[in-house]
Structures are given as C-alpha cells and as structure tokens.
Amino acid sequence: MIDVATSLxxxxxxxxxxxxxxxxxxxxxxVAVLAEAERLGYVYNQAAANLRTQRNDLVGLVxxxxxxxxxxxxxxxxxxxxxxxxxxxxxxxTVDRLELQAQILRSLVEHRAAGVVTIxxxxxxxxxFVALRRSGLPTVTLLRAIDGVDLPFVGTDEAAIGRLGAxxxxxxxxxxxxAYFGGDQLASPRIGRLRAFRQAATQAGVDWDDEWSxxxxxxxxxxxxxxxxxxxAGSRPPAGVLCHSDNMxxxxxxxxxDHRLVGDHGSVSVLGIDDLHQSAMWTPSISSIATxxxxxxxxxxxxxxxEMGLAVEGTRRPTAPEVHARASCGCV
Amino acid sequence: MIDVATSLxxxxxxxxxxxxxxxxxxxxxxVAVLAEAERLGYVYNQAAANLRTQRNDLVGLVxxxxxxxxxxxxxxxxxxxxxxxxxxxxxxxTVDRLELQAQILRSLVEHRAAGVVTIxxxxxxxxxFVALRRSGLPTVTLLRAIDGVDLPFVGTDEAAIGRLGAxxxxxxxxxxxxAYFGGDQLASPRIGRLRAFRQAATQAGVDWDDEWSxxxxxxxxxxxxxxxxxxxAGSRPPAGVLCHSDNMxxxxxxxxxDHRLVGDHGSVSVLGIDDLHQSAMWTPSISSIATxxxxxxxxxxxxxxxEMGLAVEGTRRPTAPEVHARASCGCV
DNA sequence: CGTGGGTGCACCAATAGCTTC
DNA sequence: TGAAGCTATTGGTGCACCCAC
Numbered sequence: 001m002i003d004v005a006t007s008l009x010x011x012x013x014x015x016x017x018x019x020x021x022x023x024x025x026x027x028x029x030x031v032a033v034l035a036e037a038e039r040l041g042y043v044y045n046q047a048a049a050n051l052r053t054q055r056n057d058l059v060g061l062v063x064x065x066x067x068x069x070x071x072x073x074x075x076x077x078x079x080x081x082x083x084x085x086x087x088x089x090x091x092x093x094t095v096d097r098l099e100l101q102a103q104i105l106r107s108l109v110e111h112r113a114a115g116v117v118t119i120x121x122x123x124x125x126x127x128x129f130v131a132l133r134r135s136g137l138p139t140v141t142l143l144r145a146i147d148g149v150d151l152p153f154v155g156t157d158e159a160a161i162g163r164l165g166a167x168x169x170x171x172x173x174x175x176x177x178x179a180y181f182g183g184d185q186l187a188s189p190r191i192g193r194l195r196a197f198r199q200a201a202t203q204a205g206v207d208w209d210d211e212w213s214x215x216x217x218x219x220x221x222x223x224x225x226x227x228x229x230x231x232x233a234g235s236r237p238p239a240g241v242l243c244h245s246d247n248m249x250x251x252x253x254x255x256x257x258d259h260r261l262v263g264d265h266g267s268v269s270v271l272g273i274d275d276l277h278q279s280a281m282w283t284p285s286i287s288s289i290a291t292x293x294x295x296x297x298x299x300x301x302x303x304x305x306x307e308m309g310l311a312v313e314g315t316r317r318p319t320a321p322e323v324h325a326r327a328s329c330g331c332v
Numbered sequence: 333m334i335d336v337a338t339s340l341x342x343x344x345x346x347x348x349x350x351x352x353x354x355x356x357x358x359x360x361x362x363v364a365v366l367a368e369a370e371r372l373g374y375v376y377n378q379a380a381a382n383l384r385t386q387r388n389d390l391v392g393l394v395x396x397x398x399x400x401x402x403x404x405x406x407x408x409x410x411x412x413x414x415x416x417x418x419x420x421x422x423x424x425x426t427v428d429r430l431e432l433q434a435q436i437l438r439s440l441v442e443h444r445a446a447g448v449v450t451i452x453x454x455x456x457x458x459x460x461f462v463a464l465r466r467s468g469l470p471t472v473t474l475l476r477a478i479d480g481v482d483l484p485f486v487g488t489d490e491a492a493i494g495r496l497g498a499x500x501x502x503x504x505x506x507x508x509x510x511a512y513f514g515g516d517q518l519a520s521p522r523i524g525r526l527r528a529f530r531q532a533a534t535q536a537g538v539d540w541d542d543e544w545s546x547x548x549x550x551x552x553x554x555x556x557x558x559x560x561x562x563x564x565a566g567s568r569p570p571a572g573v574l575c576h577s578d579n580m581x582x583x584x585x586x587x588x589x590d591h592r593l594v595g596d597h598g599s600v601s602v603l604g605i606d607d608l609h610q611s612a613m614w615t616p617s618i619s620s621i622a623t624x625x626x627x628x629x630x631x632x633x634x635x636x637x638x639e640m641g642l643a644v645e646g647t648r649r650p651t652a653p654e655v656h657a658r659a660s661c662g663c664v
Numbered sequence: 665c666g667t668g669g670g671t672g673c674a675c676c677a678a679t680a681g682c683t684t685c
Numbered sequence: 686t687g688a689a690g691c692t693a694t695t696g697g698t699g700c701a702c703c704c705a706c
Contacts, residue, residue, distance in 0.1 A: 001677065011690050016679065026688065043467055046442035047388075048677035051380050052695050058443075066423065067404040067609065075398055079425060083432075088439050090422035091398065093411060100415075107420050110378035111390075135375055220613050254613045277399065281552050281586045283615040333696065343671050348698065358669065380696035384676050 001045075004036050019044050050112065059087045059304070060108045062118035064096040068218075068247060069276045070293050071119065074142065077297020078117055078304075081314075085305065087114060096121045102128060109135045115308055117300045120144045122184055138307040140300050145188040152307055154300045154318065156291045158189055161321045162196025164289050165242035165271055168323050170204050173269045173330055175240030179212035181252055182223050183244030190215065190244055193273070197242055209238040218244060223251025231259055237268050240329075246272035246279045249286050253328055262328060269329040273321075284327035292319045333377075336368050351376050382444065391419045391636070392440045394450035396428040400550075400579060401608045402625050403451065406474065409629020410449055410636075413646070417637065419446060428453045434460060441467045447640055449632045452476045454516050470639040472632050477520040484639055486632045486650065488623045490521055493653045494528025496621050497574035497603055500655050502536050505601045505662055507572030511544035513584055514555050515576030522547065522576055525605070529574055541570040550576060555583025563591055569600050572661075574621075578604035578611045581618050585660055589616075594660060601661040605653075616659035624651045 001019075005012045010029065017025050018033040025033075036042075050056045059082050063071045079089045092108075094101040101121045108116055109131070115138040120128070126148035132139055133149060141153045162180075169175045178201050183190030194213070201208055212235070216226045223243070231237070237256065243249035249272030256262035262270060263284035272279060275290035296318050305312045325331035333351075337344045342361065349357050350365040357365075368374075382388045391414050395403045411421045424440075426433040433453040440448055441463070447470040452460070458480035464471055465481055473485045494512075501507045510533050515522030526545070533540055544567070548558045555575070563569070569588065575581040581604030588594035594602060595616035604611060607622035628650050637644045657663035 012678080013680090013691080014689060016677095017689090020679090024688075029688080041466060044442050045383075045444065045677050046439070047379055047444055048383050048695090049679070050695095051377075051383055051677080051697085052679045054695075056379075060422070066398065066407055067401060069399060069401070072399040072404065075425065076427075079427075088424075088436070090392070090424050092420075092422050093407065095408075104420070107378065110376050112377065112379055134373060220610060224613060250610070250613050254615060257615050278552060278582070281556060281582055283586060283589050344697080345672075345699095346670060348696095349670090352698085356669070361669085377696050380676090381698070382676095383678085383696080384698040386676075 001042060003040055004033060004042050007040065008032055008036050054112070056112050056114045057086060057088045058111070058113045059089050059115045059117070060104070060113050061089060061091040062094060062101065062104055062108070062116055063091055064094050064101075064119055064121050066091065066093045069278060070245065070247065070274050073277065073293035074119075074297040074300070077294040077299075078301045079297075080294075081298050081301030082304070085310070094121050098123055098128065105129075105132050109137050113137065115139065115304045117142060117304055120146055122186055138304060140304045140307060142296070142300055143189060152303050154296065154303055156189065156296065156318055157321060158192025159196040161273060161289050161291070162193040162198075162242075163200050164321055164323055165193070165273075166197050166200030166204065166206075168271060168287075168289075168325070168329065169240030169242065169269055170201065170206055172325075173240060175206065175238070175269055177207040177209055177238040178240040178242065179209040179238045181212055181241045181243045182214075182216035182218065182226070182248040184218055185215035187218070193242070193244070207238070211235055212238055212241060216244075216248065218248060220247050220251035220254075223248040224255050225251075227252045227255035228258070231255060231261075237261060240269045241271070243270060243272045246274045246276045246286055246288050248272070249279075249288070249328065250282060253282065253284065253286065263330075267330070271323075271329050275324050280326065282328075285332065287326040287329035287331055288324050289321050290324050291321050295319050333374060335372055336365060336374050339372065340364055340368055386444070388444050388446045389418060389420045390443070390445045391421050391447045391449070392436070392445050393421060393423040394426060394433065394436055394440070394448060395423055396426050396433075396451055396453050398423065398425045401610060402577065402579065402606050405609065405625035406451075406629040406632070409626040409631075410633045411629075412626075413630045413633030414636070417642070426453050430455055430460060437461075437464050441469050445469065447471065447636045449474060449636055452478055454518055470636060472636045472639060474628070474632055475521060484635050486628065486635055488521065488628065488650055489653060490524025491528040493605060493621050493623070494525040494530075494574075495532050496653055496655055497525070497605075498529050498532030498536065498538075500603060500619075500621075500657070500661065501572030501574065501601055502533065502538055504657075505572060507538065507570070507601055509539040509541055509570040510572040510574065511541040511570045513544055513573045513575045514546075514548035514550065514558070514580040516550055517547035519550070525574070525576070539570070543567055544570055544573060548576075548580065550580060552579050552583035552586075555580040556587050557583075559584045559587035560590070563587060563593075569593060572601045573603070575602060575604045578606045578608045578618055578620050580604070581611075581620070581660065582614060585614065585616065585618065595662075599662070603655075603661050607656050612658065614660075617664065619658040619661035619663055620656050621653050622656050623653050627651050
C-alpha cells in the first residue's frame with residue numbers, strides 16, 4: 001500500500017480510502033490508485049484492516065460431521081442468511097472429537113471471528129463452552145442442548161416430532177408395537193423425541209419394544225449393523241419404528257430389506273426424521289418427519305445476527321415438523 | 333497483553349514469550365503470567381501475530397457443493413493430512429457459483445491464508461484463477477482441470493476409470509450396448525472418462541447409446557428426472573451403464589427400479605463411480621469404481637504442503653481406481 | 665566471562681480523526 | 686467545501702542489547 005502511495009506521490013491514507021470505496025476521493029485519483037495497485041500487484045490486507053477496526057467478517061460453523069447430509073443442509077441455510085449481509089461463512093469439522101472442537105473454538109476466538117454457529121460434539125459438557133462464553137464471541141448452539149451454559153440454542157421441537165411419529169405409526173398404520181431406533185445415547189434430540197414418542201404410545205395403549213429402542217451411533221452403517229445383528233439373533237422387529245434420523249433409516253431399511261420386512265403390505269412401518277434431500281430417492285422411498293434443515297440453518301443465522309446486535313428480519317423460530325409420507329411406512 | 337505485563341511489572345516481550353511457550357522464560361514468571369492472563373480474561377490475538385510474522389495457519393477448502401458426499405469425504409482426507417502438521421482447515425462453499433467463488437478466493441488471499449485446495453466451480457475458466465495465481469497463495473486444484481493456468485492439479489485417473497468400466501460391463505457382464513450416464517458437460521472428469529469408455533467399447537465392437545449418454549447435472553435428483561423422462565418416452569436403456577458418479581447412480585437406479593429394470597437377472601447393469609460410503613447401503617447395493625475420495629483428499633493435502641515448500645511424506649499420487657462389484661451391475 | 669532471564673523498540677499493514685491547503 | 690496529509694493506534698513479534706550472577 002505504501003508503495004502504491006509513494007509511487008503516485010499520495011499518502012497511504014488516500015490509498016486506504018480508495019480501497020474502501022470511500023466517496024471522499026476524486027474519481028481521478030481513485031482510477032489512478034486502482035490502476036497503480038493493479039500494476040504493482042498490490043493486494044489489500046484484510047487481516048491488518050481487521051486488527052485496526054476490531055472487526056471481522058468471518059463466521060465459523062463448527063460441525064461434528066460434514067459427511068452427515070443433515071449438517072450439510074443446515075450449513076446452506078446459515079450461509080444464505082449470513083452471506084446476504086456480507087459475512088464470510090466457513091465450516092470447521094470437529095469429527096465429534098472434544099479436543100479438536102476445543103482447539104477450533106479457541107482458534108476462532110483468537111482470530112477474533114465475528115461469530116460461531118456450532119453443533120456441539122457429542123460428549124460436550126458446559127465446561128467446553130465456558131471459555132467461549134467468557135470471550136464474548138457471539139455464539140449459537142444448534143441441535144444439541146448443553147446444560148449449564150447460557151448460550152442461545154436453536155433446535156427442532158423434539159416433543160412434536162415424537163408425538164407426530166406416534167400419531168402416524170399408531171393412528172394411520174395401526175401399529176400395536178413400536179420402537180425408537182437409534183441415535184446417540186447422550187444427544188439431547190434422542191432424549192426428547194423418545195420421551196414424547198413413548199409417552200404417546202403408552203397413552204394409546206401400544207406396546208413398547210426396548211430391544212429395538214437402544215441407542216445406536218448415528219450413522220447408516222451402524223444402523224445397518226445393529227439391525228442386522230438383531231434380526232440374525234431372531235429378534236422380531238416391532239410393527240412401527242421411528243428412526244432417529246433419515247440417515248439411520250437408510251441403514252435400518254436396508255437391513256429389513258435383506259429380510260423382506262419392509263415396503264410391502266404387512267411389513268414393518270419405518271419413519272425417518274429430517275426428510276433429507278436424498279430420502280425420496282431411496283428404495284423404498286423413505287417416509288420422514290421433515291425438520292427442514294435448511295430452514296433451521298437460516299434460523300441459526302438470524303439468531304446469530306441478533307446475538308451480534310444487528311437488525312434481523314425473518315422468523316427466528318424453526319418451522320414445525322411435519323410428516324412426509326412415502327413408501328417405507330407403507331403409505332405409498 | 334499490555335495489561336498483563338504492567339500488572340506484573342514485566343515487559344510485553346516477556347508476556348509474548350510466555351504465550352508462545354518459549355523456553356526463554358523462567359518457570360516462575362511463566363506461571364505468574366499465565367495466572368494473571370487468566371485473571372484478567374486476556375485472550376491472545378492470533379490475527380495480530382499473523383500480521384507480524386507474515387504467517388497464517390488457515391487453509392481454505394473451496395468447494396462447489398458441500399452436500400455432495402464425495403466432496404465431504406475429500407475434505408476429511410485434506411483435514412487429516414493438514415491438521416497433523418498444525419494447519420487449521422476450513423471449508424467454504426461456492427455453491428458452484430462463479431461470483432461467489434471469486435469472492436471467496438479473494439477473501440482468502442486478502443486474509444493471507446496459508447493455502448487453498450479447490451474444486452473449481454463448473455464454468456470456471458483460467459481467468460478465474462489468474463489473480464489467485466499471481467498472488468502466490470499456494471493452491472491445489474482438484475478434480476476439475478482448468479486449461480491455461482499453471483496450478484498443481486490432483487485428479488482421478490479418468491482414462492483408467494473409463495477402461496475399467498468398459499471391461500467390467502462388457503467382459504464380465506457381456507453387455508452389447510453401453511452408455512455413460514450423466515455428469516456436467518463441461519466437467520473434465522466426464523470428458524476423460526467418456527472418451528476412454530467409449531473407445532474401449534468401440535474396440536470391443538459394442539454398441540454405443542447416445543441418448544443415454546447425454547450430460548446431466550451431477551445430482552441424484554437430476555439423474556432420476558432424466559432417466560424417468562427417457563423411460564416414459566419409451567426409450568429402452570442399454571444393457572450396461574457407467575454412471576458419472578455414485579450420486580447419479582442413486583437417481584438412475586431409482587428410476588430403473590420404478591420400471592423393474594435393475595438388480596434382477598436380465599436387467600440393466602449399472603456401475604457408479606467413487607464408491608461412496610453410502611453405496612453399499614443402497615437397494616440394490618451400488619456397484620462402483622472406487623476412486624477413494626478420502627485418499628484423494630490426503631493427496632491434495634500433501635501436494636499443498638509441497639507447494640508451500642514443506643517436507644512431505646506419503647504418496648502424492650492418487651490410488652488407482654478399482655471395481656467394487658455389488659448388486660446394481662448384477663454381480664451379487 | 666559466559667549465560668539465563670528479561671527489556672526496548674522498530675515493524676507488520678492497515679484505519680480514525682484531525683489538520684491543512 | 687473538496688481533496689489530501691499527518692500521526693497515533695491496533696496487538697502482537699524479531700532482534701539487538703542489557704545486566705547480574
């Protein structure tokens with residue numbers, strides 16, 4: 001920058017004004033400066049500017065698993081809302097490891113990022129977020145609620161999901177025995193959904209299957225392995241299964257398919273949760289309780305903006321879940 | 333930092349040394365500084381440090397589509413290699429839009445990132461990368477080759493993929509009519525694979541199906557829509573189809589499944605490319621030419637390190653593609 | 665007289681606010 | 686008033702140097 005200035009006999013301040021598109025410089029100098037900058041191969045140093053202004057446009061998305069399509073869809077929504085107002089969104093992957101998460105969060109704080117949206121790693125406790133909280137970095141937690149830390153939280157309405165699932169499986173499909181399949185034991189969504197689901201089932205006088213309701217790591221592979229093991233052991237699946245996520249439904253449906261237990265008349269009714277983009281493409285197509293991940297991402301973006309003290313338009317509440325019925329539950 | 337120093341009657345330099353874990357300070361002062369920093373809520377400013385040292389540990393992954401599982405798997409490999417040597421990897425999503433890609437790349441240059449790994453947005457030309465090239469920011473391009481710009485490139489061996497596909501469909505399954513299904517017209521992988529595939533087919537005296545070899549946007553939805561339209565129009569699919577990616581195979585298989593044209597004896601043999609994590613879980617399970625996306629990511633990471641002038645161990649060549657035969661081609 | 669422990673100051677690349685012509 | 690300059694400031698680091706055992 002100093003080179004550009006001296007080369008034109010101007011001061012650095014003037015060049016700075018040009019770089020920031022200030023109206024305080026004449027068109028003539030602006031053009032001259034821009035040309036000279038181009039000629040000298042000068043590139044603006046955003047980092048130095050940030051240091052001086054104590055501002056930054058980087059927002060970090062700290063996610064446990066980029067491969068999970070749900071997470072990918074959420075990131076789209078966040079980016080949409082934040083990008084619109086000039087923020088620069090980047091995703092960091094914790095791979096659900098606490099120490100990596102801690103390192104990433106520390107790095108974002110030390111880089112003076114503008115904000116953070118995070119799905120906490122699985123075993124996170126309040127402890128993992130006190131430093132973040134104290135640093136004052138605007139933060140929104142997503143999906144997995146962490147007790148004992150005062151950070152804004154955005155999540156789906158787990159109770160409504162549980163109730164909807166029960167309603168559909170029991171009232172529509174007449175299932176007399178049900179289970180909640182999979183999800184990580186510690187993850188708050190599992191807990192909330194399972195409770196509401198089970199309660200509704202009990203009220204309807206429907207049997208609960210414990211064996212098929214054990215926690216399972218939230219990947220399609222793990223779901224497949226678990227279901228295959230149960231079936232091989234001779235366990236009969238319940239008439240209706242609410243899966244922790246579409247991703248897990250993929251694995252379960254595959255295992256049931258191996259035993260011709262899904263998609264046909266009289267077989268098991270499987271319901272996923274999230275209604276991912278891919279689910280309609282599955283065979284059989286996956287019925288799902290839509291949680292609108294992209295919309296959830298948008299909400300996160302807005303909540304973060306509010307947290308940063310900026311004016312926000314648009315809703316700050318996630319859309320209510322709804323059943324998208326397809327073949328895996330027997331609707332089509 | 334200055335507060336911590338004065339509060340202890342030390343100089344800033346000493347505090348700086350402590351923050352950097354330098355062995356030049358006594359244990360006593362180190363402890364005192366750390367305690368005081370904690371007490372005052374001081375947080376290190378990495379951005380300022382970067383400004384001074386002209387170094388940065390942020391590496392940007394600039395990707396066209398985070399939802400694409402292939403991309404997600406690649407990112408895992410990059411992160412693994414780069415994380416190991418202390419870099420901090422973050423993913424930026426261009427959504428395959430040129431202007432967004434340009435903005436992101438500019439931002440990374442202006443932030444003085446340590447390096448970039450990018451899958452260029454679809455319609456990218458050399459023009460989109462000249463500024464990046466000139467800036468000297470270490471860059472690796474991945475998967476989509478861009479003519480006319482001198483940037484290291486990592487990609488799969490497209491010719492080998494095409495040959496393998498032909499070999500499997502023709503020699504193993506005896507297909508007498510084949511097609512290369514989908515992929516974006518402009519994407520270099522499609523061009524290389526299709527050429528080798530078609531050439532091998534021609535040499536074997538096998539018919540080529542033009543109708544089923546048209547370009548299709550690289551999403552499962554688009555693949556499904558395209559195949560459904562062809563089938564509805566009465567077009568008979570060829571005996572063997574090599575799909576541009578597993579992701580597209582999902583859509584094609586679904587469409588063929590609607591017409592009972594896949595997975596059974598005498599039906600169409602479908603081969604995907606990439607062997608994504610999910611493919612074994614599909615119904616029918618997707619046969620695929622494995623390109624090892626995670627390994628590809630690792631290679632990118634290593635090439636980038638070399639580009640930055642750092643010592644690298646491990647291979648800098650992608651693993652050779654190989655066929656993983658499952659049900660969609662009729663092997664199982 | 666070496667050396668462990670620490671200091672002082674210029675410097676990185678920008679911006680803010682004020683002054684000057 | 687419009688255009689440009691001056692200078693302190695942001696939060697660290699590199700390096701030369703100092704001083705007391």
